[in-house]
Amino acid sequence: MSQTGPLAGRTIVVTRPLAQAGPLAQAIEAAGGKPLIFPLLEIFPASDPQPLAAAVDRLGDYALAVFISPNAVDHALPAILARGAWPASLQPAAVGQGTVKALLAHGVAGCIAPTERFDSETLLALPALAKEAVVGQRVAIFRGDGGRELLADTLRERGATVDCITCYRRSGPSDGVAPLLRAWRAGQLDALTVSSSEGLRHLLDLLDGEGRDFLRKTPLFVPHARIADNAAALGLSNIILSGAADAGIMAALLAYNWPA
Structure with missing residues (x-):
């Protein structure tokens, strides 16, 4: 991971299916961030x-x-x-x-x-x-x-x-949420990008009380108003509605006021 760039020091979860996760992960890395690929849907x-x-x-x-x-x-x-x-x-x-x-x-x-x-x-x-x-x-x-x-x-x-x-x-992820929980517990998970309401429901189903507490505190970047509405209906509030597709998500990540 690059130590410079607007996302330096930030770990961003990419939840797209594995075949579509690469471009967004590469863009995050190019901006200095660390992408954590965790598909919420398997195809x-x-x-x-x-x-x-x-x-x-x-x-x-x-x-x-x-x-x-x-x-x-x-x-x-x-x-x-x-x-x-x-x-x-x-x-x-x-x-x-x-x-x-x-x-x-x-x-x-x-x-x-x-x-x-x-x-x-x-x-x-x-x-x-x-x-x-x-x-x-x-x-x-x-x-x-x-x-x-x-x-x-x-x-x-x-x-x-x-x-x-x-x-x-x-289908939902088959390997559980251990990678996310490890990153959260270590204070090394800064945001999630979610492009599917179905995938988000799978994630909530997999998380226990501790994991849901982590999720509620973590910025959630979504590229469509319908996903934002569904996230709010599921009890989440730290939701950032981005522009469409990878470019819109990246623009929102770069514009976000990250805590020091």
């Missing part, structure tokens, strides 16, 4: 591969393919591209810019996506998903198990036929 292939295989078989029937997250891309695109090139008639769409980058890494360009707030509401507000654009169209939504139904329900209300394809599943 696995879907328990049943048949829905994805069936969607790949009929991919040409869809007008729009929406990818909810980079994990959806990483678990769906290899199966799609193994069957052939991305169909020229199929419009890709994504909820966030990280997902756009993941699609580009697989050679899929021209993606529809929000440029500011990254959520289903903002995606649905784009002209390409308006009622007149999707009525009578078939839409595939590639996603993890569970999650919000707003996107699918709204597109159906607008007249689209929507298939939701589960291509990965999530």
